[in-house]
Amino acid sequence: MxxxxxxxxxxxxxxxxxxxxxxxxxxxxxxxxxxxxxxxxxxxxxxxxxxxxxxxxxxxxxxxxxxxxxxxxxxxxxxxxxxxxxxxxxxxxxxxxxxxxxxxxxxxxxxxxxxxTPSPESQINQLPSMKIKGWHEAMNQYTSRVTPAYDLGMYSDALRSQLQTIRKDSIDFSDGDRIFFELHQELFILRKMKEHSAQNNVNYYTSFALYRLSDKIQDWLEQQSSLVDFTLHAERLKETLEYIRQQMLDETKHKYLDLGLYTALWEYGIAHSPEGSHWVSQEITELEKQTSDSPSASLLAAKAYLYLYQSKSKEAWEALQESNAVIKVPASLFFPFLNRIRDSHNWDDLVDWLIKTASYFYGQKNKELDTYMDYWKTAISHVPEAENHLWTVLEGMLPHSISIMEEVLYEQRKWKPWLELQMIQGHDPHSHKVSVLQPIEKEAPELLLPFYHQAIERYVALKNRHDYKLAVKLLKRLDKVYKKMKQVDRWERFFTGFIERHSRLRALQEEMKKGKLLE
Structure with a gap:
């Protein structure tokens, strides 16, 4: 047995x-x-x-x-x-x-x-009459036998599996309660994972499960926004905001995790409702009460975010700076703020915030820098004179911003500074596909001359057959550039002098013959 x-x-x-x-x-x-x-x-x-x-x-x-x-x-x-x-x-x-x-x-x-104590089953049947705090207490009891695992992903799966045994179809939920209960099941799992993470030395790869679940909840909110108006269920929405505020207040290790959920709830569940402005004013009042006693960085950031709904950009930035709320924050924290300003079409404010937040993107990964640059491109398309500020910001980010500077210059077809940047970095025509240089050959071929000449001389100076082959390829491309410029005589003068200078390099002479540059 x-x-x-x-x-x-x-x-x-x-x-x-x-x-x-x-x-x-x-x-x-x-x-x-x-x-x-x-x-x-x-x-x-x-x-x-x-x-x-x-x-x-x-x-x-x-x-x-x-x-x-x-x-x-x-x-x-x-x-x-x-x-x-x-x-x-x-x-x-x-x-x-x-x-x-x-x-x-x-x-x-x-x-x-x-x-x-009521059994978990009897508590489940009482869910419709409970406040959301009671929902979490009932779920806590219902999952009490789930053993925490070191792997947070496994732990979340075990919690979800247990909660899925709740027969929600048999519970007398209203349509609104059913939606909010589904949301709070995920919020409950996230809270249990955070509590377990805080008690244990969880490594980076395991704690990544927390952020993955947070992203999943935000995606769910976005999907539901087209199906349900959360503000029609005022009491549940009010309790949910109170719950997330408390989570932000209690946060320790994973700072700003709940702020992302908070801003997503506003973006997808409240902002576009006819009652949105009323909810903003009411929520700011609640946040001011809590931050007056406990200046939580996340709560101050939440208040700043809501100020942007009232087009109070200056007050929003001051709220972020209050109690050093913006010290050592992740750069991605600013994306919801920049989204809000962009969506409200306050272009001057967007430029101002992009300048103020620039230092947070120094040394960031390409994904975050790319997102930051997308905001700049949008701002410049509406405020062209803001481009001067962009170049000041990019210079301050050097060397991390070199690739972005290259991209911007190329997109704007500013060929001369783009080519200068290539040469400063030691790049040559072989660093790019032929198709990258084709627009320059068509529009400003004369700008390519120093780029090709410098690279050819560098390859010849290395004095080995492999680099001679690369030099010959560039010579053939340079020949085409001179012909494009209709300056064949100038090419011939250069090439004659080139052969004379390097006449003793037999391997180079052989490669030029193979490349049909010499008889």
Whole structure:
């Protein structure tokens, strides 16, 4: 018989009742010491739910548990019945089956608590009449047997799997409550993951699961925004905002994680509602109350975000700076703010914020820099004179901004500074596909001359056959550039002098013959 088929939840409660009736507290305490000392050295399940085990002490004793006939339990120690060895075996059995051994030690107390606390199933049926705080308490109890895993991804899957056993179709939810309960199931999982992460040394790869779930919730909010108006369910929305504010207030390790959820809820669930401005004013009042007592960086950032809905750009930036809220924040924190300003078409404010936030993007990964640059491109398309500010910002970001400067110059077809930047970095025509240089050959071929000449001389100076081959390829391309400029005589003068200067380099001469540059 498999050990894991010996107990289910109902039988576990029966076992607690039998332990409470059979063992005294002293014996249970001694048995718990034996259990912790790992003195149960072997445990086997046989037919009819009979457990045989061996416990080491001053001697080794055999214990037999009859789970169907508890009074028939035995031990070959001098006490024989209701002894510490039997207690230790029961605790070992519980632990192996995933039940807390501590509940065996405190069986009477635990049974009293169970009878005074509604069962998870009865709480689930009461969900429609509960506040959202009650939802989280019910989910906490419903998932109490889910064991936290070091891997947060596995832990979240286990929590979600347990919550999916709730038969929501049988619960008398309104349509609005059903949507909000679905949201709060994910928020509950996120909170449990954060709590576990805060208590343990979770590595980067594992904690990434937190941000992945946060992104998933934000995507869900965006999808739901086209299906439901959250403001039509005012009480649930108010409770949800209160819940997320509290999460931001309590945050420690993963700062600004909940701020992303908060801004997403506003962006997708509230902002576009006819009642949006009323909700903004009301929420700012709540945030001012909380930040006056506890200047949480996330709550101050939330207040700043809402000021932007009121077109109060100056007040928003001041709120971010209050209590050093913007010190050491991730650059991505500013994206919701920049989105809000862009979507409100306040282009001068957008330029101002892009200048103020520039330093946060120094040394950032390409993805974040690319997003930041997209805002600049949008701003410049509406405020062309802002381009001067962009170049000042990019110069301040050097060397991290070189690739962006190249991209901007190329997009604007500013060929001369683009080519100068290539040469400064030691790049040459071989660094690019032929198609990259084709527009320059067509529009301003004369600008390519120093680019080609410099590269050719550098390859020849290396004096090896491989680089001679590269030099010959560039010579052939340079020939085409001169012909494009209709300056064949100038090419011939250059090429004649080139041959004379390098006449002693036999390998180069051979490569030029292979390339049909020489007879």
């Amino acid at each position: 498999s050990l894991f088929s010996t107990l289910n939840d109902e039988q576990w409660l029966q076992l607690l009742e039998q332990v409470a009736q059979t063992f005294n507290e002293v014996t249970l305490s001694r048995g718990f010491n034996y259990f912790k000392q790992q003195r149960v050295v072997r445990l086997v399940a046989s037919e009819d739910r009979v457990i045989q085990a061996w416990v080491t002490g001053s001697e080794e004793y055999k214990v037999t548990l009859h789970l169907n006939h508890f009074k028939s339990n035995s031990c070959d120690c001098p006490v024989q019945t209701s002894c510490k060895h039997q207690a230790a075996v029961i605790m070992e059995l519980a632990d192996r089956l995933g039940y807390p051994a501590s509940q065996i030690v405190n069986a009477k107390h635990h049974l009293k608590r169970i009878t005074s």
